[in-house]
Amino acid sequence: MSHSLLILSRHANDYRRLIDAARLPDLRVTSSSDAAASAGECDLAFGEPSLLAHALPRLTALRWAQATWAGVEPLLNPSLRRDYVLTNARGVFGALMSEYVFAYLLAHERLLLKKYASQQAGRWDPTPPGSLRGKLIGLIGVGSIGAALARTAKHFGMRVHGYTRASETCADVDVYFHGDQRLAFAADLDYLVTVAPNTAGTRHLVDAALLAALPSRAVFVNPGRGSVVDEAALAAALREGRLAGAVLDVFQTEPLPSDHELWRAPNVLITSHTAAQSHPEDIAPVFVENYLRLVGGEPLKYQVDFERGY
Amino acid sequence: MSHSLLILSRHANDYRRLIDAARLPDLRVTSSSDAAASAGECDLAFGEPSLLAHALPRLTALRWAQATWAGVEPLLNPSLRRDYVLTNARGVFGALMSEYVFAYLLAHERLLLKKYASQQAGRWDPTPPGSLRGKLIGLIGVGSIGAALARTAKHFGMRVHGYTRASETCADVDVYFHGDQRLAFAADLDYLVTVAPNTAGTRHLVDAALLAALPSRAVFVNPGRGSVVDEAALAAALREGRLAGAVLDVFQTEPLPSDHELWRAPNVLITSHTAAQSHPEDIAPVFVENYLRLVGGEPLKYQVDFERGY
Numbered sequence: 001m002s003h004s005l006l007i008l009s010r011h012a013n014d015y016r017r018l019i020d021a022a023r024l025p026d027l028r029v030t031s032s033s034d035a036a037a038s039a040g041e042c043d044l045a046f047g048e049p050s051l052l053a054h055a056l057p058r059l060t061a062l063r064w065a066q067a068t069w070a071g072v073e074p075l076l077n078p079s080l081r082r083d084y085v086l087t088n089a090r091g092v093f094g095a096l097m098s099e100y101v102f103a104y105l106l107a108h109e110r111l112l113l114k115k116y117a118s119q120q121a122g123r124w125d126p127t128p129p130g131s132l133r134g135k136l137i138g139l140i141g142v143g144s145i146g147a148a149l150a151r152t153a154k155h156f157g158m159r160v161h162g163y164t165r166a167s168e169t170c171a172d173v174d175v176y177f178h179g180d181q182r183l184a185f186a187a188d189l190d191y192l193v194t195v196a197p198n199t200a201g202t203r204h205l206v207d208a209a210l211l212a213a214l215p216s217r218a219v220f221v222n223p224g225r226g227s228v229v230d231e232a233a234l235a236a237a238l239r240e241g242r243l244a245g246a247v248l249d250v251f252q253t254e255p256l257p258s259d260h261e262l263w264r265a266p267n268v269l270i271t272s273h274t275a276a277q278s279h280p281e282d283i284a285p286v287f288v289e290n291y292l293r294l295v296g297g298e299p300l301k302y303q304v305d306f307e308r309g310y
Numbered sequence: 311m312s313h314s315l316l317i318l319s320r321h322a323n324d325y326r327r328l329i330d331a332a333r334l335p336d337l338r339v340t341s342s343s344d345a346a347a348s349a350g351e352c353d354l355a356f357g358e359p360s361l362l363a364h365a366l367p368r369l370t371a372l373r374w375a376q377a378t379w380a381g382v383e384p385l386l387n388p389s390l391r392r393d394y395v396l397t398n399a400r401g402v403f404g405a406l407m408s409e410y411v412f413a414y415l416l417a418h419e420r421l422l423l424k425k426y427a428s429q430q431a432g433r434w435d436p437t438p439p440g441s442l443r444g445k446l447i448g449l450i451g452v453g454s455i456g457a458a459l460a461r462t463a464k465h466f467g468m469r470v471h472g473y474t475r476a477s478e479t480c481a482d483v484d485v486y487f488h489g490d491q492r493l494a495f496a497a498d499l500d501y502l503v504t505v506a507p508n509t510a511g512t513r514h515l516v517d518a519a520l521l522a523a524l525p526s527r528a529v530f531v532n533p534g535r536g537s538v539v540d541e542a543a544l545a546a547a548l549r550e551g552r553l554a555g556a557v558l559d560v561f562q563t564e565p566l567p568s569d570h571e572l573w574r575a576p577n578v579l580i581t582s583h584t585a586a587q588s589h590p591e592d593i594a595p596v597f598v599e600n601y602l603r604l605v606g607g608e609p610l611k612y613q614v615d616f617e618r619g620y
Contacts, residue, residue, distance in 0.1 A: 096441060099416055099420065103413075103419070103420040103422060104420075106409055106412060106417075107413055107422060109413070110409065110413040112413060112422070115582070115584075122573055125582045126584055129410075131409055155465050254434075255434035263432055272428070273436065274435075274436055274439055277438055
């Protein structure tokens, strides 16, 4: 049986080149430039969830869609079809997320910005830095990204707590918390990092109550989803010095509006949704592996549960 | 046989408390406040090499000295006695050095200061960051500190080259270089990190020729010893844009004089000799372990070869 793939991506040319190079059997590839004509013939689609969601009504023959992102919110809209297999990109963002999160954790411990300010003033500054060793990191969400963060935390000698819906699969998490243990989870953290997907269950998990439960020495890092945070409560906690700092990559509204209070809240660092970007060289192999599973009759990896949302 | 220990340290009280708590057999401890009277009776000494060097003429019964630092230059002065066993502190700085070096490598890749400047200007800045994955780090010196850096580099998916006098003992180093292979070692590095001790053989290893051999994208990090670098050549390479940056913790003269050109050279970050400080809680166990070896008749760990200098 032969397959017909539609690529819908800002990086369609890169993906087409990478997929052509893989010389996959029985596959005809159409990329977005000529998509309008042939969408109805394609049984496979590969691309950004926002573009896939837009094309979904025309993809009448669709059996499988591979997303280039980890988050697939645009395809979870209840008005959209769910009569196809949706797989997302997993296993490729963990390393990048780890670099992002630990860049900022280490910068915090090593007083990087303070040392830089001293240097700008021409001042030798022997203030002793801190260390990650023995510090406690709490992860909200321990899927493949959380597991990568936990592994790096262990590399640096940290203790690791995890807050998940139910899973307890990561050996690098020392203690798991679930459900109504949210405030106990927060109570003694040095760092709180959210990498949970955007679902009804994770909306505003980081709210005034959770922020009040954190020690004032804690730093909050969010490279996950803006919807997980009550931004007004976060800004208030920072203004009132109830939190040592926040490193924010994602927001309810992006780009973050220029008059948003988080731009000017004390001890905030804003990184403009760049924590872990999809690189075609990393994502194309996810499609290639899954395509080979499809033609081999094996179950696809990274299938999304439309109800659960990830 | 009983032993008499003289502690000579800025942290003498902490060390005394930690050593007392270890309840070592047959040990009488004298700390610096009452040192003048009893120095001649002490067969053991423990402390900062600078203070030990100063006291050495009075320590007429000395058999073993344990340094609280990794670098023991003050005790290598040829005018000083060498008729005792000198051990240094090893195995305790690797983790701290790793936090220091990777704080700055990750900050460089993640454009931390650029993102911070954008935020100060209220500007959403989606500039894509880089990644350590696949990048090449070169280590000058691969003892216990270099090995810790190599392990963290591998954790982040980097390639690792090492330049050593002769040793090839670290499995995390992909390729070793020695002797006159110095410029070949430098040729393709993304990061050059020096953690070599201060010896005659390492003086100005990072000179104009080596800096010229580095790619212009390279960043130089020196948490080791200032003597390893020709500072005038480094400042020139930075001024002329032949190097992407330098992160400097140590200098020929410390504190770095306020009129020194490195304060104002472009793309320099200065951290004022704070990369890996001696913490009594980490160093006291090195003394305790070696003392138990001494009374047990076992060879001491971390013995310094006075000729080699480390």
